[in-house]
Amino acid sequence: MSLHLILVDDDRDFAEGLSAELRARGHRVEHVDDGRQALAAIDREQYDAVILDRMMPRLDGLSVVEALRAGGITVPVIMLTALSMSSDKVEGLEAGADDYVVKPVDALELNARIQAVLRGRRWTSRDGDTIRVGDIVVSPTSFRAWRAGQPITLANLELKLLTELARHAGEVLTRAMLIERVWGYDFEPETNIVDVYVRRLRVKLTENGGTDPIETVRGIGYSLKP
Missing domain, CATH: 1.10.10.10 (Winged helix-like DNA-binding domain superfamily/Winged helix DNA-binding domain)
Structure with missing residues (x-):
C-alpha cells in the first residue's frame, strides 16, 4: 500500500537516507527539519502518517504531537528517538504518539510498524x-x-x-x-x-x-x- 508520509527530523543526512528507503517501498515522503514546519505542513496537507523525531531544536517531537492532539488532529504518529528507556516510550505514547521506534531505524521494521498502526485504526x-x-x-x-x-x-x-x-x-x-x-x-x-x-x-x-x-x-x- 502506497502512503503519503511526512518525516520530521533535523538530521538531514539521516532523513535523506530514510526517505530514500521508504520511497523505494512505494511511499511518497516529504521531509521537514523542525516541529514548526511540521505543524504548518500537516495543517496544509493530508498525510497517512507522521514519522516524528523526538529530539529537535525549537519545537521537540513531544510538543508537536501534543499540539496535534490538542487540535483534534488524529493522524497516526510514529515517534523516532535515541532514548530507549521504557519511561521514555511511555512518555511519547502518553503525549499522543501511536508508536515509538528507537534509532537506528530499520526501514523495513518502520514500514511494518506504520502498516500495523494503520491496520489498528481501520475499524x-x-x-x-x-x-x-x-x-x-x-x-x-x-x-x-x-x-x-x-x-x-x-x-x-x-x-x-x-x-x-x-x-x-x-x-x-x-x-x-x-x-x-x-x-x-x-x-x-x-x-x-x-x-x-x-x-x-x-x-x-x-x-x-x-x-x-x-x-x-x-x-x-x-x-x-x-
Missing part, C-alpha cells in the same frame, strides 16, 4: 454503530464519546481503548488482548502502557462525577462494567 472506517454501555456512549466513526450526556475529550488511543472495552462490556480483556487490539502489535512484556492508559481513561470518565466504570481484575486485565 473506525468500518463500524458505523454507536456503542452504549450504561451512561457511556462511544461513536468510533466520529471519534467522540459521552458520559451521562456530557462530552469526554479523549486522545485517539484513549478512544480506541474505551471502544474495545465497551464492545466487550462485562468481559475481562487481558493486557495482551488490549495491546494487540488497540495498539496492533506486541510491546515488551514488562511494559505498563495499558495500565497507564486505563488510569488516564478513568480520570476522564469520572471528572464530571460518577463512579469508576472500569473494573481491575488483578493479575489479568480490565473489564467495563455493563
Whole structure:
C-alpha cells in the first residue's frame, strides 16, 4: 500500500537516507527539519502518517504531537528517538504518539510498524454503530464519546481503548488482548502502557462525577462494567 508520509527530523543526512528507503517501498515522503514546519505542513496537507523525531531544536517531537492532539488532529504518529528507556516510550505514547521506534531505524521494521498502526485504526472506517454501555456512549466513526450526556475529550488511543472495552462490556480483556487490539502489535512484556492508559481513561470518565466504570481484575486485565 502506497502512503503519503511526512518525516520530521533535523538530521538531514539521516532523513535523506530514510526517505530514500521508504520511497523505494512505494511511499511518497516529504521531509521537514523542525516541529514548526511540521505543524504548518500537516495543517496544509493530508498525510497517512507522521514519522516524528523526538529530539529537535525549537519545537521537540513531544510538543508537536501534543499540539496535534490538542487540535483534534488524529493522524497516526510514529515517534523516532535515541532514548530507549521504557519511561521514555511511555512518555511519547502518553503525549499522543501511536508508536515509538528507537534509532537506528530499520526501514523495513518502520514500514511494518506504520502498516500495523494503520491496520489498528481501520475499524473506525468500518463500524458505523454507536456503542452504549450504561451512561457511556462511544461513536468510533466520529471519534467522540459521552458520559451521562456530557462530552469526554479523549486522545485517539484513549478512544480506541474505551471502544474495545465497551464492545466487550462485562468481559475481562487481558493486557495482551488490549495491546494487540488497540495498539496492533506486541510491546515488551514488562511494559505498563495499558495500565497507564486505563488510569488516564478513568480520570476522564469520572471528572464530571460518577463512579469508576472500569473494573481491575488483578493479575489479568480490565473489564467495563455493563
